[in-house]
Amino acid sequence: MYKSLESEGYTSKGSPLSTVHCLNCLSVKKNAHYPSLIPFNGFKSDPIYSTKVKFDKNTAQYLFPVNDVKGHLCSISWNKLFGACRCGFLTNNHKDSDRFVWRRAVSCLIFDNDNVIGQRANCEEENLIEVAAYAYDNSLKPFENEGTLLKEFSTKLQVETWYTFTLKFELSKTTYEIYNENNELLDSQEIIHRSCNNYNQGMKQTLYFGGQCPAPQEVSVCYEAVN
Structure with a gap:
């Protein structure tokens, strides 16, 4: 049974309340994927799961070497930000999960086939982060x-600015929402899932860089839990 939104820290309109606590800044070092050696973040069982997030400037500045033959692939790949598994506490994130993902604005990069050969001078999106809804x-x-389990948001986010990311888990879908500092809804996406009884239960997921490629330089993100 769903708890009331107010009891879960939400207004009657479903937007997150502003009370936050527990600042936690995470960094993925150069040549790493995870911010820690043991990437376990606990479990969740509430149907609504939120956090506040602030991207460091370095998340819009990472750059793969010119001689990296995976430079193009890794630059357009999505890095993991925040989310959780579905369908049970022991479900693997590659089985059933919902996560917000991010990458630096691709429009600021110059590609030559498989390689990144530079950055555009005075790029209008140089301090912007692209985000997407990303589900197994x-x-x-x-x-x-793409288009069903991977849906890019039209809104691009500023670095050094706080946003609230909210996941609303339901029996056969998850709604992804992004709010600004004034708790105004900026953008949302919905992903349809298979039905499972324990849709609200799963392991928490947080910062992870890449898939095939580790971070070429350090990237950092700060989180604040929402009451």
Whole structure:
């Protein structure tokens, strides 16, 4: 049964309340994927899961070397930000999960086939972050199902600015929402899932860089839990 939104720290309109606590800044070092050696963040069981997030400037500045033959692939790949698994506490994130993902604005990069050969001078989006809704569903992969399990937000986010990211888990779908500092809804996406009884239960997921490629330089994100 759903708890009331107010009891879960939300207004009657479903937007997150402003009370926050527990600042936690995470950094993925150069040549790493995770911010720690043991990437376990606990479990969740509430149907609504939120956090406040602030991207460091370095998240819009990482750059793969010119001689990296995966430079193009890794630059357009999505890095993990925040989310949780679905369908049970022991479910793997590659089985059933919902996560917000991010990358630096691709428009500021110059590509030559498989390589990144530079950055555009005076790029209008140099301090912007692209974000997307990214879900595994019964082992179906998001990057093989763009438009259904991978949906990019039209809104791009500023670095050094606080946003609230909210996931609303339901029996057969998850709603992804992004709010600004004034708790105004900026953008949302919805992903349809297979039905499962324990849709609200899962392991928490947080910062992770890349998939195939580790971070070429350090990247940092700060989180604040929402009451």
